[in-house]
């Protein structure tokens with residue numbers, strides 16, 4: 001149930017803000033307002049550790065004087081601060097240069113349909129119940145095995161927010177949404193080897209969260225399986241990205257076809273539209289209207305309508321990821337991606353995780369990546385990794401303190417298979433991804 | 444105290460909160476038998492300007508203010524915050540927070556006279572240190588001068604950011620501590636192209652100062668030169684080798700290795716909980732005897748410096764490792780109390796909306812005896828890492844990684860070819876035991892570091908002299 005009264009109150013503030021901008025001389029303006037409330041409770045070693053009550057708000061405004069732009073934001077919604085924020089944005093616009101590409105979206109691209117995407121499910125959770133849940137989750141992890149030696153605790157989070165945005169073209173919309181999560185992180189120890197790992201579940205509807213016991217058990221299992229890891233000698237071999245980290249590979253790809261990197265020519269996929277970027281079997285699409293999904297929204301950060309669409313089909317790049325500004329810089333139209341992609345999905349093949357291991361044969365299963373070693377300009381990729389060494393489809397032993405390296409352009413082209421072990425927790429939905437060959441560096 | 448009054452005027456006066464109101468909120472917090480409680484008020488003003496494609500493209504101004512209320516009992520913490528600094532809201536927050544412990548009696552708290560502590564930066568508002576017109580002219584000048592440096596330059600992006608933040612902490616003993624924190628930063632990114640091959644270089648700096656910092660010693664123009672130099676080096680760079688080899692780290696920013704590999708593992712919370720690879724190792728050897736590492740919040744005007752931390756504790760120069768022996772951890776109040784030591788002034792928080800934790804300030808290794816040239820000369824085959832893009836650590840397993848943004852091969856005691864895409868990986872507790880030479884050229888970084896922990900970002904500094912490490916894994920593509 002949407003709190004229409006509160007949404008309307010915030011809409012009025014946004015409208016006042018837009019009116020104020022106009023009265024200060026702006027020829028166009030855009031404003032957004034968010035209000036969030038939440039509760040986070042964590043438990044460690046069987047007792048409550050922190051109880052955090054969240055209550056935050058913020059508004060941002062962008063004004064245009066012709067093609068001159070200025071922005072400001074404030075967490076203080078008093079009339080005086082709102083006025084100050086608008087004046088600051090207007091003052092800035094006097095100093096920025098005219099940019100022929102800047103400005104609001106074209107009227108006809110603004111969203112006009114606002115389907116109920118089922119994003120709002122309040123969780124009537126008392127502090128006591130939250131503590132109980134966190135303790136249950138952590139207990140499941142700690143009692144899982146004798147080698148679970150310590151804990152960073154389990155935590156329960158529930159957040160509800162209202163997001164309103166409007167612009168001087170008459171767009172004024174708002175909706176309420178929720179996000180709940182349960183997570184657990186524990187340590188395992190055997191001799192000198194100490195390892196930590198975690199598991200979590202997140203959903204817009206608390207009823208869809210994985211059970212506390214299951215989350216605890218998985219966290220424990222993941223920490224245990226890393227014990228007594230070794231390095232590998234330097235070599236080249238196939239690499240299987242587990243589903244929960246494969247999304248990073250796709251995010252790098254999305255970065256390379258995003259407007260900002262394209263018009264700055266700092267992408268390894270410049271002018272790659274209509275060319276073969278992936279093998280033929282790869283199909284990647286965006287599903288912004290999925291019911292109840294974490295990434296769903298009827299419009300993007302500028303009010304532009306979002307659409308279900310193909311980004312890659314038959315391995316060929318069909319569309320970039322653009323906001324209004326970056327689209328104009330490139331002589332194209334916005335793809336409704338101000339603020340990023342929504343529910344990006346790569347179609348799965350027929351293999352489950354075990355099948356993917358078999359397909360990997362002998363090589364590296366990567367379950368964790370560290371560091372930022374991705375160069376968007378060149379596609380050079382070199383990151384710290386941990387995972388498992390696999391021979392003949394069987395996991396042999398944990399591996400740590402290695403790096404995996406390659407060039408993203410080649411890595412994307414050399415994807416061998418995408419598993420059906422799909423990870424649904426994030427904004428990118430993918431199964432595990434097998435890359436034909438990468439360089440491993442170790443001892 | 445003048446500073447305290449200034450901060451009260453900046454945060455409390457506009458919202459009509461008086462000393463008596465703070466006493467009321469604190470009394471409410473202390474009506475349960477808590478071990479510690481604090482109220483944190485914050486107000487910050489931030490601006491940023493960007494020139495790109497030769498035009499002043501963006502400018503923004505941000506106002507952030509609010510208050511956080513915390514009560515601690517044993518290992519338990521109750522916390523609430525609000526952007527509305529209003530008495531009823533904060534009393535309600537105090538009610539929510541103190542429920543962490545059972546009900547007690549109404550307590551009375553009286554605010555005390557504040558004591559003085561040293562200031563390590565000026566309090567003037569950096570946003571006002573130049574007129575808007577002058578800020579624009581500075582950006583234009585950097586853009587124009589940088590573009591002149593080489594015909595292969597395709598794009599120059601310069602950003603200028605500054606913040607003026609006031610904080611006030613009221614503690615359960617009735618003490619008030621206040622701080623006014625300026626912070627400025629400039630960054631220049633350059634994209635170069637030659638025969639269809641593009642590379643990028645980046646350089647920036649800043650500190651707790653005002654905009655004159657970038658004009659003094661022509662720093663702003665130097666950032667441009669340095670960004671171009673790095674981008675051009677990368678044009679020539681070859682694929683990085685892979686495998687275990689001797690690595691020489693340059694002075695200054697490569698001190699991020701200390702921050703990642705050692706620093707995080709020495710934060711009090713992880714050690715109190717026993718989750719760090721360094722837990723329980725005080726008094727043990729964790730580095731070669733050439734290594735002495737400190738965390739120092741007291742450096743004048745540095746990006747990571749703080750006069751007081753976010754719990755009102757004056758910062759210190761804390762010795763973490765002395766001649767290779769682990770001396771102690773960085774502490775906030777909660778973890779210090781639970782470990783039976785004193786806070787080292789490392790309790791920091793991103794804002795009123797998040798809980799304080801032990802965090803680093805400026806972390807660096809003291810200078811040693813060797814001339815940097817002698818260190819390079821001593822290496823037959825290895826890697827010289829001059830600059831890094833960033834890193835990450837798993838404090839439990841101790842494994843760390845970071846990416847070199849500028850690196851060279853060392854062959855027969857000489858720096859030879861530039862290489863690209865090198866990632867270094869190692870084990871935190873081991874890496875400093877392999878330090879075999881320490882240079883006499885200690886440098887602190889130029890003031891660009893931001894550290895993330897549990898989703899909270901805070902500005903930090905790093906530094907070190909030239910270091911030789913016997914054996915680190917280098918991850919490249921050329922096998």
Ligand SMILES: [Zn+2]
Nearest residue numbers: 702707894895
């Ligand atoms: Zn850090």
